[in-house]
Amino acid sequence: MRFAVRAVPPLLVLVVVIVLWEMSASGAGRRVIPPPSAILSSGIENFEQLRRATLATSYEAIGGFILGTVGGLLVAFATSRWLTARDVLLPVAIASSAIPIIAVAPILNNWFGVLNPVSKMMMAALLVFFPVLINSTRGLVEVKPASVELMRSYAASDVAVLRKLRVPNMLPFLFTAMKVGATLAFIGALVGEYFGGSSDVLGFVVLTSMSSGSFALAWAGILLGAAAAIVAYLIVSIIERVAIPWHSELDAS
Amino acid sequence: MTSHSPAAAAVRLAGVEQVFTTSAGGMKALEDINLSVAPGEFVSLIGPSGCGKSTLLRIVGDLIQPTAGVVEVNGKSAHEARVKREYGMVFQAPVLFDWRTVEANVRLPLELMGMERRQREARVREMLELVELGSFIRHYPHQLSGGMQQRVAIARALALEPTLLLMDEPFGALDEMTRERLNSEVLRIWGQTRTTVIFVTHSIPEAVFLSTRVVVMSPRPGRITHIVDIDLDQPRNDQSRETERYFELVTDVREGLRGRRSGGSEGRLRAEGGIG
Numbered sequence: 001m002r003f004a005v006r007a008v009p010p011l012l013v014l015v016v017v018i019v020l021w022e023m024s025a026s027g028a029g030r031r032v033i034p035p036p037s038a039i040l041s042s043g044i045e046n047f048e049q050l051r052r053a054t055l056a057t058s059y060e061a062i063g064g065f066i067l068g069t070v071g072g073l074l075v076a077f078a079t080s081r082w083l084t085a086r087d088v089l090l091p092v093a094i095a096s097s098a099i100p101i102i103a104v105a106p107i108l109n110n111w112f113g114v115l116n117p118v119s120k121m122m123m124a125a126l127l128v129f130f131p132v133l134i135n136s137t138r139g140l141v142e143v144k145p146a147s148v149e150l151m152r153s154y155a156a157s158d159v160a161v162l163r164k165l166r167v168p169n170m171l172p173f174l175f176t177a178m179k180v181g182a183t184l185a186f187i188g189a190l191v192g193e194y195f196g197g198s199s200d201v202l203g204f205v206v207l208t209s210m211s212s213g214s215f216a217l218a219w220a221g222i223l224l225g226a227a228a229a230i231v232a233y234l235i236v237s238i239i240e241r242v243a244i245p246w247h248s249e250l251d252a253s
Numbered sequence: 254m255t256s257h258s259p260a261a262a263a264v265r266l267a268g269v270e271q272v273f274t275t276s277a278g279g280m281k282a283l284e285d286i287n288l289s290v291a292p293g294e295f296v297s298l299i300g301p302s303g304c305g306k307s308t309l310l311r312i313v314g315d316l317i318q319p320t321a322g323v324v325e326v327n328g329k330s331a332h333e334a335r336v337k338r339e340y341g342m343v344f345q346a347p348v349l350f351d352w353r354t355v356e357a358n359v360r361l362p363l364e365l366m367g368m369e370r371r372q373r374e375a376r377v378r379e380m381l382e383l384v385e386l387g388s389f390i391r392h393y394p395h396q397l398s399g400g401m402q403q404r405v406a407i408a409r410a411l412a413l414e415p416t417l418l419l420m421d422e423p424f425g426a427l428d429e430m431t432r433e434r435l436n437s438e439v440l441r442i443w444g445q446t447r448t449t450v451i452f453v454t455h456s457i458p459e460a461v462f463l464s465t466r467v468v469v470m471s472p473r474p475g476r477i478t479h480i481v482d483i484d485l486d487q488p489r490n491d492q493s494r495e496t497e498r499y500f501e502l503v504t505d506v507r508e509g510l511r512g513r514r515s516g517g518s519e520g521r522l523r524a525e526g527g528i529g
Binding site for chain 1: 316335341
């Protein structure tokens with residue numbers, strides 16, 4: 001109920017934007033930015049193609065999201081556990097975030113095989129990896145000194161401190177990174193698709209329909225990609241609410 | 254210094270010294286601390302900021318190792334006592350884990366010592382009844398007031414049934430009314446559990462009301478200047494705060510803090526020893 005009430009204003013804004021878009025799409029711009037009605041009818045016309053493409057791209061994005069999250073978490077645990085690991089791995093990881101992702105796409109395509117969805121997953125994983133690593137490391141390391149002192153007063157082992165203090169402390173940080181990562185994964189997958197591969201993916205649909213002048217279909221693909229990313233974000237948010245109830249209540253209060 | 258033999262003492266400190274190394278060089282936080290606390294005593298450490306009273310408490314709890322001197326808890330080294338989980342600690346902040354309910358926070362030390370589940374649940378319930386929070390077991394810390402949070406921290410500290418309870422300005426962040434109510438509660442719990450308490454505070458009325466002895470400290474370097482025996486009748490209650498003797502003792506401690514106190518044989522001896 002509370003969620004429904006909160007959802008009303010943004011939905012209203014969305015409706016207004018669509019109506020204005022519909023009314024203003026005219027003249028020369030009409031071809032490049034077609035009105036929502038044209039996008040919708042093109043979407044219905046090409047429903048089967050778009051459905052397959054959305055599923056395929058989502059598969060790549062979700063695979064990459066999982067790979068990037070697991071990878072980021074593993075390095076985060078290593079860096080927070082061993083100081084040497086932090087000194088060796090963190091600079092490399094930070095440098096990796098500076099790599100222009102578009103330049104890497106052809107390399108990954110060649111590496112893992114241009115038709116292999118894993119090449120697109122690696123693109124998505126690269127984008128997800130960094131925020132997960134940085135946030136999780138913060139969550140593991142930035143525990144209150146008083147909490148550590150409390151655990152010491154109970155002569156708690158390092159494993160107990162990790163399980164009962166550091167990991168729970170990390171979870172809100174991890175979920176923040178995963179929400180960012182959920183949308184980044186779709187961007188990564190789409191960028192990978194732009195550099196070739198299967199023809200049954202959103203990136204290919206958008207690219208080819210644009211070059212053949214069917215902008216309505218291109219827009220249908222773009223909007224479906226956005227919608228899938230939003231759904232992924234919402235799924236992570238729902239898991240967050242269930243997994244760390246104390247935190248969402250903190251936010252609400 | 255005291256009539257207790259070293260073996261019988263709950264806490265024995267001899268020649269304890271603490272030097273912190275800072276960028277500006279060595280800073281002497283504690284100098285020549287000698288103190289013996291008998292089992293069942295309630296001893297407060299009082300003094301201005303920087304007198305090292307919290308440092309001293311952490312040394313007793315083996316959270317800091319002193320630069321020099323002997324620290325014994327129940328006849329063992331402080332380290333051994335910590336590893337054997339013989340003391341409970343309450344900090345200035347409640348230090349509750351946000352992700353644990355009240356019940357789960359109190360359960361934490363029992364989980365760490367590996368107590369069996371059924372026994373654990375019973376103990377948690379018992380401790381929460383003791384601090385009168387039995388109906389809040391499923392709440393999260395942020396749903397409780399500051400005073401209630403600190404009561405959870407006390408229940409957690411008592412869960413292992415420690416022989417020694419170390420409290421570091423536990424009520425410093427609370428308003429006066431809540432503080433007085435919790436003071437009475439601490440005395441009731443102390444009466445029921447008969448545990449030894451070392452209590453750090455900067456409130457004179459609190460120290461006098463709670464303690465059997467008040468240890469007055471002075472800063473730079475931190476040292477014990479006076480020890481005031483609090484001979485108010487036990488058990489104490491709100492009326493104890495209104496007796497003439499209470500006000501006399503408050504005055505004694507206050508003058509001790511100002512460095513002007515002349516009475517009290519034990520205190521004066523310590524004062525001379527400390528200054529010399």
